[in-house]
Amino acid sequence: MLEKTTRMNYLYDFYYSLLTEKQQSYMSLYYLDDYSLGEIAEKYEVSRQAVYDNIKRTEAMLEEYEAKLLLFQKFQERQKIAASIRTLIENGSSKEKIFDALTSLEELD
Amino acid sequence: MLEKTTRMNYLYDFYYSLLTEKQQSYMSLYYLDDYSLGEIAEKYEVSRQAVYDNIKRTEAMLEEYEAKLLLFQKFQERQKIAASIRTLIENGSSKEKIFDALTSLEELD
Numbered sequence: 687m688l689e690k691t692t693r694m695n696y697l698y699d700f701y702y703s704l705l706t707e708k709q710q711s712y713m714s715l716y717y718l719d720d721y722s723l724g725e726i727a728e729k730y731e732v733s734r735q736a737v738y739d740n741i742k743r744t745e746a747m748l749e750e751y752e753a754k755l756l757l758f759q760k761f762q763e764r765q766k767i768a769a770s771i772r773t774l775i776e777n778g779s780s781k782e783k784i785f786d787a788l789t790s791l792e793e794l795d
Numbered sequence: 796m797l798e799k800t801t802r803m804n805y806l807y808d809f810y811y812s813l814l815t816e817k818q819q820s821y822m823s824l825y826y827l828d829d830y831s832l833g834e835i836a837e838k839y840e841v842s843r844q845a846v847y848d849n850i851k852r853t854e855a856m857l858e859e860y861e862a863k864l865l866l867f868q869k870f871q872e873r874q875k876i877a878a879s880i881r882t883l884i885e886n887g888s889s890k891e892k893i894f895d896a897l898t899s900l901e902e903l904d
Contacts, residue, residue, distance in 0.1 A: 703863035710817045754812035768901050775893055781884055786814075791900075792877050795870045 691717060693758075697748040697792050700757040709744045716741055767791045800826060806857040809866040818853045825850055863879075869903050876900045 694717050701719045702710055715721040715729070716737075723741070727734040752758055803826050824830040824838070832850070837841040852861055861867055880896045 701864075704860075714815065750812075755810075755866075757864075757866075765901060768897050771897060773893065777888055784884055785881065788877050788880060792874060795873065 694745060694748065696758050696761075700761070701751045701755075704751060705744060709740065709747075712737060712740050713744055732783055749774050750768070763794055764791060767794070803857065805867050805870075806861055809870070810860045810864075813860060814853060814856070818849065818856075821846060821849050822853055837873060872903055873900060874888050876903070 694713075698713050698717060702713070705713070711712050711730075712726055716723070721729075723734050723737050726737045730737070767787055767790055771784060771791070774784050774787060803822075804871050807822050807826060811822070814822070821835055824835050825832070830838075832846050835846045839846070841887075876896055876899055880893060880900070883893050883896060
């Protein structure tokens with residue numbers, strides 16, 4: 687569950703601009719501010735079920751965007767390569783190795 | 796015009812997965828394969844105007860996606876920073892400077 691929350695936080699971060707205002711409100715209250723479904727329902731004067739359905743649909747949309755655009759996956763890959771470049775530099779590796787890693791970073795786009 | 800074509804090629808590359816199949820077909824024939832509107836119209840047995848309208852709408856959609864997600868802009872910024880990291884390494888700059896550049900690269904995500 688924690689893993690899912692972390693993933694949804696990231697996906698929200700990458701794709702929130704593609705969501706409607708209502709979707710953004712519900713998602714950020716639920717995932718970023720840790721509101722319960724009941725608390726969100728009360729705040730917006732809708733049923734708990736309506737909030738639940740909206741959030742489930744939005745989660746599915748975020749996963750669809752990720753399947754199409756891979757922004758989270760590429761982000762993770764870039765972080766990994768950037769870390770490996772740091773290690774190469776720390777270890778005094780050759781320019782060639784560092785440049786190769788930089789190239790693989792550029793090609794991820 | 797060449798500049799617009801280059802930009803549309805990039806935007807298409809970043810966001811084609813969010814387009815419908817028909818939009819993808821028209822755009823890739825027009826921008827990647829350099830078909831004329833008339834040739835696309837003939838191929839799909841529709842009017843030249845229909846092709847034109849579809850492509851104009853798709854171009855506007857690509858610009859909207861870019862305004863929201865900034866993938867092309869971030870791509871360009873990353874390319875610039877990666878190039879500056881190469882220069883820093885070529886010039887034997889300090890680890891600190893290189894690490895700072897790497898950090899700014901990571902923070903672009």
